[in-house]
Amino acid sequence: xxxxxxxxxxxxxxxxxxxxxxxxxxxxxxxxxxxxxxxxxxxxxxxxxxxxxxxxxxxxxxxxxxxxxxxxxxxxxxxxxxxxxxxxxxxxxxxxxxxxxxxxxxxxxxxxxxxxxxxxxxxxxxxxxxxxxxxxxxxxxxxxxxxxxxxxxxxxxxxxxxxxxxxxxxxxxxxxxxxxxxxxxxxxxxxxxxxxxxxxxxxxxxxxxxxxxxxxxxxxxxxxxxxxxxxxxxxxxxxxxxxxxxxxxxxxxxxxxxxxxxxxxxxxxxxxxxxxxxxxxxxxxxxxxxxxxxxxxxxxxxxxxxxxxxxxxxxxxxxxxxxxxxxxxxxxxxxxxxxxxxxxxxxxxxxxxxxxxxxxxxxxxxxxxxxxxxxxxxxxxxxxxxxxxxxxxxxxxxxxxxxxxxxxxxxxxxxxxxxxxxxxxxxxxxxxxxxxxxxxxxxxxxxxxxxxxxxxxxxxxxxxxxxxxxxxxxxxxxxxxxxxxxxxxxxxxxxxxxxxxxxxxxxxxxxxxxxxxxxxxxxxx
Numbered sequence: 076x077x078x079x080x081x082x083x084x085x086x087x088x089x090x091x092x093x094x095x096x097x098x099x100x101x102x103x104x105x106x107x108x109x110x111x112x113x114x115x116x117x118x119x120x121x122x123x124x125x126x127x128x129x130x131x132x133x134x135x136x137x138x139x140x141x142x143x144x145x146x147x148x149x150x151x152x153x154x155x156x157x158x159x160x161x162x163x164x165x166x167x168x169x170x171x172x173x174x175x176x177x178x179x180x181x182x183x184x185x186x187x188x189x190x191x192x193x194x195x196x197x198x199x200x201x202x203x204x205x206x207x208x209x210x211x212x213x214x215x216x217x218x219x220x221x222x223x224x225x226x227x228x229x230x231x232x233x234x235x236x237x238x239x240x241x242x243x244x245x246x247x248x249x250x251x252x253x254x255x256x257x258x259x260x261x262x263x264x265x266x267x268x269x270x271x272x273x274x275x276x277x278x279x280x281x282x283x284x285x286x287x288x289x290x291x292x293x294x295x296x297x298x299x300x301x302x303x304x305x306x307x308x309x310x311x312x313x314x315x316x317x318x319x320x321x322x323x324x325x326x327x328x329x330x331x332x333x334x335x336x337x338x339x340x341x342x343x344x345x346x347x348x349x350x351x352x353x354x355x356x357x358x359x360x361x362x363x364x365x366x367x368x369x370x371x372x373x374x375x376x377x378x379x380x381x382x383x384x385x386x387x388x389x390x391x392x393x394x395x396x397x398x399x400x401x402x403x404x405x406x407x408x409x410x411x412x413x414x415x416x417x418x419x420x421x422x423x424x425x426x427x428x429x430x431x432x433x434x435x436x437x438x439x440x441x442x443x444x445x446x447x448x449x450x451x452x453x454x455x456x457x458x459x460x461x462x463x464x465x466x467x468x469x470x471x472x473x474x475x476x477x478x479x480x481x482x483x484x485x486x487x488x489x490x491x492x493x494x495x496x497x498x499x500x501x502x503x504x505x506x507x508x509x510x511x512x513x514x515x516x517x518x519x520x521x522x523x524x525x526x527x528x529x530x531x532x533x534x535x536x537x538x539x540x541x542x543x544x545x546x547x548x549x550x551x552x553x554x555x556x557x558x559x560x561x562x563x564x565x566x567x568x569x570x571x572x573x574x575x576x577x578x579x580x581x582x583x584x585x586x587x588x589x590x591x592x593x594x595x596x597x598x599x600x
Contacts, residue, residue, distance in 0.1 A: 265556030414446025
């Protein structure tokens with residue numbers, strides 16, 4: 076078998092299996108001139124005499140470590156990918172290797188790790204440590220457009236997740252469409268259930284309203300009155316199946332209910348077993364598939380309630396500093412992020428909370444004032460924090476011994492005051508979490524680009540603070556909940572849509588009716 080392998084290699088490379096017939100180039104040149112052109116194997120045998128054996132020169136110089144460098148299948152381009160995300164395309168038709176295009180990769184995180192090209196050498200795909208592969212175009216003469224992608228989807232293959240997100244990001248909400256809901260008091264919470272089927276609001280008077288979110292009409296399907304509300308409902312979360320909710324108030328207990336149930340069915344979970352002193356919960360989240368509840372309390376504690384055992388199983392606290400926000404680092408994770416009023420984000424491991432009565436396993440600093448909300452990327456590494464120091468920050472949950480601000484990036488431009496204003500990642504399914512969107516103390520909806528830090532949108536829609544924001548999981552719609560008693564709907568509209576509406580042709584059915592309407596308007600004015 077080994078001899079057969081050697082013979083196959085020699086045959087493929089133009090080797091001579093007959094030791095009685097020596098091989099030489101002059102004989103092959105004479106054969107090509109007088110008899111027939113060389114076979115592929117003979118060409119390979121000649122080329123193998125001239126394999127590279129010296130360094131000629133430095134062909135390209137880059138600004139960071141080069142992780143990938145490959146020719147396209149047709150040999151027309153040579154492409155490099157660096158740690159800083161720069162993708163450089165060089166003309167490989169000559170040995171000059173002139174640069175013809177430069178692109179900046181998206182969602183690179185640590186580095187571009189691998190790269191491949193389409194058979195025609197026009198497109199590329201690269202892999203990073205982010206949650207999805209990203210595609211692009213190597214040809215500088217063929218710019219990216221939606222029509223080209225639609226043609227590719229029809230004739231070649233369906234879109235990848237990255238391509239779907241790229242198209243959706245062209246149609247992010249940018250105008251206030253209408254007031255979707257009007258409430259009788261300040262709206263503190265407004266969120267979609269995980270499946271996007273319902274939108275739920277919670278107001279200062281304790282009213283919990285459930286709306287059908289399967290269409291943009293948002294028809295109310297149920298109303299409940301919260302128990303032991305005291306000043307207001309401060310935070311709310313939903314079970315993974317979207318059927319149950321839990322809310323936190325300034326009372327000494329949590330409350331759990333069914334979205335389509337009755338007010339009398341709401342059950343109370345008291346904190347009485349911890350202390351005789353009264354304390355409140357400012358943040359709450361379902362954990363372990365809905366079997367547990369994590370709460371951040373005003374006495375500085377992070378507590379875990381087991382619904383099956385009906386008891387508080389874990390509790391960790393530090394410095395009696397109010398915990399304003401708690402979030403699991405990812406679904407069903409053991410790591411809990413807790414943001415406090417001192418501006419620090421403490422990291423707790425639930426596996427050690429049951430054995431240690433005090434202390435966190437790590438802490439991230441960078442905010443100069445209290446943390447108001449935390450939202451996670453759900454990749455086990457990154458999360459965003461909103462703070463009273465008027466900053467959003469993206470923080471990486473990795474070992475970092477640097478002093479001072481340990482965040483990845485800061486986003487500035489919105490105002491945070493009066494209340495615990497929320498900031499969140501845009502949906503991963505439709506946008507690839509490309510944006511951070513947040514409420515504002517001046518009544519604006521503010522959106523930032525995660526990669527560049529630039530403010531993408533700042534849309535005025537309320538006369539009081541916007542405390543909570545919610546982006547529909549599968550539609551390009553954002554709902555903002557405000558202290559002006561309104562919930563506004565924001566959506567995408569094409570440029571110039573108002574101008575086109577004004578310049579449109581008006582159909583006049585009756586001159587008499589038109590004159591009468593004109594006369595009535597003048598009399599009323």
